Amino acid sequence: MFRAIPTTTLTMMTTTDRTGCTESEFTGFLADYAAAMLGCGATCVRIEKNVGRIAARFGVSADITVMPAHVQISTWSRERPCGEVAVRRISPGAIDFDRNARLSRLSWDVADGKLDFDRMTARFDAIKRVAPACRTRVLLLSALANASFCRLFGGDAAAMLTVFAATIGGMCLKQMMTARGSDARVAVFCAAFFSTALSAAGYVFGFGETPGIALGAGVLYLIPGVPYINSVSDIIDRHYLCAFSRLTDAMVTTFCLSAGLCLATLVLGLKWF
8 A cells, every 4th residue: 555654653652441432433533633633734743643642542553644635544452453444534624723732732631641532532522613713803813914024024004004904805805715615726816816906005096105015915814834834844754745745735825826916916007026
């Protein structure tokens, strides 16, 4: 079988009673857990370590293979040397640092002996039900961060206000398109086009001394920084398939962003330099 990344065999640290679950159920839980971590943006090495803590605490050896679209978990023990295998497909989703942290905390609590299998699965289900961050708060904080970057690059108050409004407009459009099931790349393209058109207000209406900075800073919120960082991390840890998958996805997103920005400037007849 072709393996996406070098797999890691996890040795037994201690044996804990798994009363109430079968080997198949435990393997399925590990696969669900790994899929949830990959879906919220965790790196491959972090998934391996977290799964390793849980498996070792329950006296099970585990082998994990991470692919861009699915994960495979194999487990075995002294009682069942033939083991079990579970495969889970990754549900595409947004980067979620809060869920990532909660899932990591779960693995540490299991490793510390605070949770048995039933409480572990109940807490995992509760984590999956946690609502994402408030969209309005994310919108306002992203717009404020983008305006701050504009100031950092030398933009004046008018440019900051323009970028703030452009970020809110573009993010609202992106959120609406994503909620309606639009392709994420199309949503990025449309958001970049709309944000650039709003950021060009300084040129169109002639207010502010730094309209060029506003034009460039208006789409910074769309840059896929986390996928770029994760891809580098996976390359360092030799998880090449996942690394290049994430890198390719980030590059495609960047291309869509650039295409939207360029099209908006061409439609508005703005000079490049």
